[in-house]
Amino acid sequence: MKHETLKTTGAPSLEELRATPAFPTREDFLRGPIAVIECVEEIPCNPCETACPKGAIKVGQPITNLPIMDFRLCTGCGRCIAACPGLAIYIKDYTYSEDEALITFPFEYLPLPQKNENVTLVNRMGEAICQGKVKTVINAKINDCTTLISVIFPKVYFDDVVSIQRLPVEEICH
Structure with missing residues (x-):
C-alpha cells in the first residue's frame, strides 16, 4: 500500500487512513x-492487540501486519491508547451530544492541560482547527506514564481533530 501523503508530509491523509483495516x-x-x-x-508491533480486553484488535502473524479492528466488539474503553508505542490510537465519540463530539488521546508533553480548560485542537499536521474544552486528564498508573486527555469539541470538525496544540511552557529558570 502506498502512503504518498505520509511520505511527503509526515502524516497520512484521511483517504490513506480510510484504506487501512483499522479505520472506522x-x-x-x-x-x-x-x-x-x-x-x-x-512494522513489528502488536501491543494494541494484547491490550484490548474485548479482542477487537487483531494483528496476528506476521507481527508486521496492520491491525484489523472488529468495530462490533470495540467499546471505546481506551486500553489500547496507552499501549501503542507510536501514539497512533485515540477514541472518538460522535454521539457525545447533538452538537459536540469527544476525543480521548495520548499526550506526553508538559505542561498538561487542566480539566475545564479551553484548548486549541489540531489536525494531523498540527494545524489549529477549533477550540475545545478539556473534560478529563487521566494519569493512571496502568497507562505507564502516558496521560490520556479527553476534550469536547464542535462536531462539525469531527473528521479533522486528532489532538491539542501544546501548551506554552512557562520559564522555570530565571
Missing part, C-alpha cells in the same frame, strides 16, 4: 465511542 467507517462512528487506529506502516 461513518456507520461505525455513529454507534458510539470507538477506537481509531492511525497505523499505516507495516
